[in-house]
Amino acid sequence: IHLKEANRHRNCCSFDDCKLTTEWLLSRTRHRPKIAIVCGSGLGLLADNVSNKQTFRYEDIPNFPVSTVPGHEGCLVFGQIKGKSCVFMQGRFHLYEGYSLCKGVYCMVSGPNFETIAEARMLHILGSDSVGMSTVPEVTVAKHCGLRVLGLSLITNKVSLDYSREEKVNHEEVLQISKMRAEMLQNVLLTFIARSHQVETINNSNCIYSNAV
Ligand SMILES: O=P(O)(O)O[C@H]1O[C@H](CO)[C@@H](O)[C@H]1O
Ligand SMILES: Nc1nc2[nH]cnc2c(=O)[nH]1
Numbered sequence: 699i700h701l702k703e704a705n706r707h708r709n710c711c712s713f714d715d716c717k718l719t720t721e722w723l724l725s726r727t728r729h730r731p732k733i734a735i736v737c738g739s740g741l742g743l744l745a746d747n748v749s750n751k752q753t754f755r756y757e758d759i760p761n762f763p764v765s766t767v768p769g770h771e772g773c774l775v776f777g778q779i780k781g782k783s784c785v786f787m788q789g790r791f792h793l794y795e796g797y798s799l800c801k802g803v804y805c806m807v808s809g810p811n812f813e814t815i816a817e818a819r820m821l822h823i824l825g826s827d828s829v830g831m832s833t834v835p836e837v838t839v840a841k842h843c844g845l846r847v848l849g850l851s852l853i854t855n856k857v858s859l860d861y862s863r864e865e866k867v868n869h870e871e872v873l874q875i876s877k878m879r880a881e882m883l884q885n886v887l888l889t890f891i892a893r894s895h896q897v898e899t900i901n902n903s904n905c906i907y908s909n910a911v
Pocket of ligand 1: 809830831832833868869870872873
């Protein structure tokens, strides 16, 4: 499947676009890497010595962005190093190429009921990417107190924008998905806490990254 060139420079793909990319890759490789390495300019050779190598050109992967900079081959390379599955990105994406980080807007409604389809459509038109019933009040108060805040929200369900859609959101589904993803979130939290001293260092050096935390 090839996307039109114009589509390739969109900053964000939808959930369904990313799902298609994931399924396409999962069905073509047996590698299930836990380590991913993004190779900088001219450093694509870091992937040269992997065993059981499997290479996909970015342009052949559905919904995948393409590299435009010389020295960035534009390949996703799966392989093993010391028996561990890895994936290398031979070519990365830069702000100056028109790519940017995928940021989302979280919006809160007071609940306890879920938003109606009309309300969901309104939030969508206003630019919201996700909706919950919490977090905003806590963050507002925390910022007033001068605290630095990191909000982690688990996206548990799709919000319906369509009257013909049969499925309705329900709290049981939210709890079920939360339970399924709790371990993953726990790992994110553990890693974050373990590395929080790095964040301190980065903040103290006034690196732009500090704005993300
Ligand atoms: O925001 P938390 O408390 O995680 O729970 C969210 O999930 C519930 C909806 O199923 C609501 O209570 C909403 O606030
Ligand atoms: N407002 C809102 N809060 C949620 N919390 C979990 N799922 C939802 C949802 O679909 N809407």
